Amino acid sequence: MNRRVVVPALLACAAPWLCGCQATDAIVDYFGPHADPTLTSLAHDASADAHALQELDPDAASLRAQHADELYSEIERLCGRDEEGHVPRSCEVNREGEAYEATDAAAVLAAASSSIEEQLDAVSPESRPLLVAQAIAMEARSTDEPGAVPELTEDDADLATELLDWEYRQVYALDFARSYVTPDVEELVDERLALHENRVLALQEAVAKIGPVPQPAAAYTSTSGELPVDAASARAFLDDVAHSDTVTWASAASQEVPDQAAPNAEWRSWLISVAAQSHRISAA
Template sequence: MNRRRIALTLVASTATLPALAGCQAVDSVVDYFGPRPENRLLMLADAAATDALALSGVDDHAADLRNAQADALYAEITRLCGTNDAGNAPRSCEVERPTKANRAADSGEIMENAASATTAAADEVTVESRALVTEQAIALNAWLPGDAPDIPELSQPEQKSAADLLSWEYEQAFGLDFARAYVGPEHEDNVDHRLEVHHRRIDALQEALSRYGNVPQPEPAYSSGDQDLPHDSASALGFIGGLAEQDSRKWSAAASQAAQEETPDQEWVTWLIGIAAESHGMR
């Protein structure tokens, strides 16, 4: 019965299509029933393309970022729709990229709006695309001045993630403290700034976790992972750079994973994106 109902529905629907023959008829059916661009992704892609046009000649670095993000989003739309042997998306999934935009007065407002919209969409687009959108939200938030947002209340799964991230922050602070002993005086302020950022995160995570009981405490010492511990100024600077890269990857992965949960908590995702953006900016 269900099969017959579906068949009758298809017959009734195709009857409304233009009377065409051969390949034209097939194309019309594909256009009518074929895949469509994911609406949220299309909105983000069009916004990125429009921003790139508006920023061109005003802030070329921002324009390049938004143009690259638009390219990635349009490519993602095509990937989700699927392609034929020639690598083309179905006609039902074709999109027209914006070609005109009013020139921006400055980049600040445009980038702030882009960061806000992309962050909000990180857990709203299709699950397959959330890693991409989260990555773009991190890059946009890293572009903006200001501190990361306040940490929200934590669910039980988020408490586990927060505890892992707290242990990670202890490890980062230990590594920076160790490296500081070897850098020259001209680099001490930079190391102290990085330590301040990590201690601020430690304080936020400790306070958040203390509401629920158990708070992980720092170990007496930590391994240096894939890096050799520094022994002079040059190796200390390389070590610090390696820590920054690892930290950026750690927080970006945490944000992406949180966004891909079945029922993501937007406040938690937003906080993770903010911290990942902070790490991104310190690389």
């Protein structure tokens, strides 16, 4: 008995309109790389937000337009380019989001940030830092402060302990800098010290529920350059400390969850909120 051979129409070119360049294009469209659906959806949302916020809040609209550009660029980066530098036809996407009217810019950004957080595990780990950075930038525009540390799992223990040690270092650095700042800057340092001391207490309480709580060392070397030696270097040092703090917490929120574990979404959301808090301080 003869086996029936099925030849795909795209390859057989039985129809004249599929021959030549058109057939090649059709094959590329079918078999070529395709835009990440999650990134595409988020990019469309960002484009729609930017349009809706144009009159309501130009700064927020500009932020969301930037996010859209970043997401479309990330889509193209993942798809790759041909020898002539062009993105494959199969990866081309419509850059218009679905139009809508906005009445509250803060609500738009809050919803966008929540949407990003909910879809972080749907994108590749290499795209996650971009999405986390966007969520942080939007949450930083809010005045909301991080709440209590959520319940941690055993898989969160190492990161939580590392962050606790980081906060010990921040307290030491700020306390050291306070000895050199001018009187008009002392209040600023005290506010930041109180913030980091609160983080220390919150992390100590959370870590204690899952394991031993490390204690601070007697002294630390600086992770933000040389320790200050006078008022001028102390003021610059404060800016470096604030920047490195934002980077550290953003990096923590972007870390990949172990393969064996389900992601602790509440913990990651808390990390993003702390990074947003640091972002506000750094930008002030």
